[in-house]
Amino acid sequence: MPTRILLALLLSGCAAPGSTSPYLLLLGTAQDGGYPQIACRQPLCEAARADKNLARHVVSGLIVDPQSGSRWLIDASPDLRAQVEFARGHGGPAAAAKGRPPLFDGILLTHAHMGHYAGLLQLGREAYGSQTTPLYTSASMGRYLRDNGPWSLLFDAGHLSQLDLKAGETLQLSPTISVMPIPVAHRGEFSDTLAFAIQGPERRVLYLPDIDRWDGAWLDFAAWLAEFDAVLVDGTFFDGNELPGRDMSKIPHPPIASTLKAIENLPESERSKVIFFHLNHSNPVLDPDSPQSARVRASGARVAWDGMQIEL
Ligand SMILES: [Zn+2]
Numbered sequence: 001m002p003t004r005i006l007l008a009l010l011l012s013g014c015a016a017p018g019s020t021s022p023y024l025l026l027l028g029t030a031q032d033g034g035y036p037q038i039a040c041r042q043p044l045c046e047a048a049r050a051d052k053n054l055a056r057h058v059v060s061g062l063i064v065d066p067q068s069g070s071r072w073l074i075d076a077s078p079d080l081r082a083q084v085e086f087a088r089g090h091g092g093p094a095a096a097a098k099g100r101p102p103l104f105d106g107i108l109l110t111h112a113h114m115g116h117y118a119g120l121l122q123l124g125r126e127a128y129g130s131q132t133t134p135l136y137t138s139a140s141m142g143r144y145l146r147d148n149g150p151w152s153l154l155f156d157a158g159h160l161s162q163l164d165l166k167a168g169e170t171l172q173l174s175p176t177i178s179v180m181p182i183p184v185a186h187r188g189e190f191s192d193t194l195a196f197a198i199q200g201p202e203r204r205v206l207y208l209p210d211i212d213r214w215d216g217a218w219l220d221f222a223a224w225l226a227e228f229d230a231v232l233v234d235g236t237f238f239d240g241n242e243l244p245g246r247d248m249s250k251i252p253h254p255p256i257a258s259t260l261k262a263i264e265n266l267p268e269s270e271r272s273k274v275i276f277f278h279l280n281h282s283n284p285v286l287d288p289d290s291p292q293s294a295r296v297r298a299s300g301a302r303v304a305w306d307g308m309q310i311e312l
């Protein structure tokens, strides 16, 4: 491996290829609508049509234990069909397995917005027709899915079985990997919203794609950053000027600029834990050559990419 790449991996805490340690693989890093977004004619979206390497799938993560081949999906995005191919070779049922074995040892959902659960339909009878897969959600999210079509059919037909997650209670996925749900404030038309603290044998990683604003306990960045080795956080917008013609107060997210401000006086070791994902198609950090991307780099924080691996 070239020294430059090895150094980058070491600095980032990324899993080295061929590692047998558990890791989190990012299957997508865009906001719910994906990048490029439907019918968007802005330069950022046109650039991602011209160069497919710039395009990003909708936010989703895969916890992989390479030794056992087990894997757990975080959020079932509308891009799940492509993401299952993207995740080939990262655990999952044996190629020779008969029937329609579960594609994941479990699925964990954060909340009921389009980008985070629409992909569940790919597991139903019109598509994969999966054998029963455990689905972990908050109680309100579980009720919403079981009580409303088309989701209810996935349970009635035995493709999914829903289990409640309780805030602050650890769910042991394997002897060395666990997940703890953390409730976060986010507009909730159908469900509440969770973030996940993922604990591996070596490292603890926060997965927080959606939050309305940094307030309450989240204002004390030094305290909560200290609990984690890496934090994937809501980077939907860079600042408040991104969506001309739309009322951004209706879709609140903490802008990257304000998050950078909140961490600017922390030591470099803490700032470097911050990784932005859930990027809206309007976000200038989608262009690695933009001044805003340079500002993120200068801060010590990073912008995630599809395929990023974070060691657990
Ligand atoms: Zn979202």
Ligand SMILES: [Zn+2]
Residues within 6 Å of the ligand: 111, 113, 186, 210
């Ligand atoms: Zn949301």
